[in-house]
Amino acid sequence: MLIHYHKYSKDIIIRETHRIPELNKFEKLSVLSHISYLELNRVILSPREFIEYLSTTTSNIETLILNSIKLKDITDNNSNDINISNKNNNSSMGIEIIIEQISHSTTIKTLKVINQHGVTFPSIDINYIIDLINRNSTLETIIYDTINNNDKYNPFPTITSTKSNFNINNQTLKHLKISQTPIDIHTLWISNSNLRTIRILNEQQ
Structure with a gap:
């Protein structure tokens, strides 16, 4: 595992070079209270431990990148069964509670x-992403690009949709990119926005 951290920098990147390790003890990161950039790259993490870290008052992260992460089953902290797509709804629940916690962030x-x-x-x-946009008044950039390319002719969707009556009211967001969205999210805005760029990649239409 490579951990890039410079004495005079506020950036930290945790990256696995060979096998995918489990990253835990997030409370230890709380000691690094001036970190403004956190990138988790190909690591296994516990959603519960991660949201506890994000909710601490010492977390001052301004840029958060979750790249190819794998999630532990949140109903069994001793389980290494992770990210089995729709076969493991707890993994889906894990990413949803992470996004829900980020919606309350005042720093990211x-x-x-x-x-x-x-x-x-x-x-x-998709409702969790819409809720994130509506709740958060700090986020300026959201990129959600998680296509599963195991089968390039039939990629497994990572964004699903239950019937939604949501509208979007946000004046903070400037850049938005969502891949494989099942709905036309740009039609949900009900007020003027400060969006500068928007990329909505709808694979289903």
């Missing part, structure tokens, strides 16, 4: 949830 300005290494990423209901 840039959020990137991406899948550059092609892991089987858990699905999330």
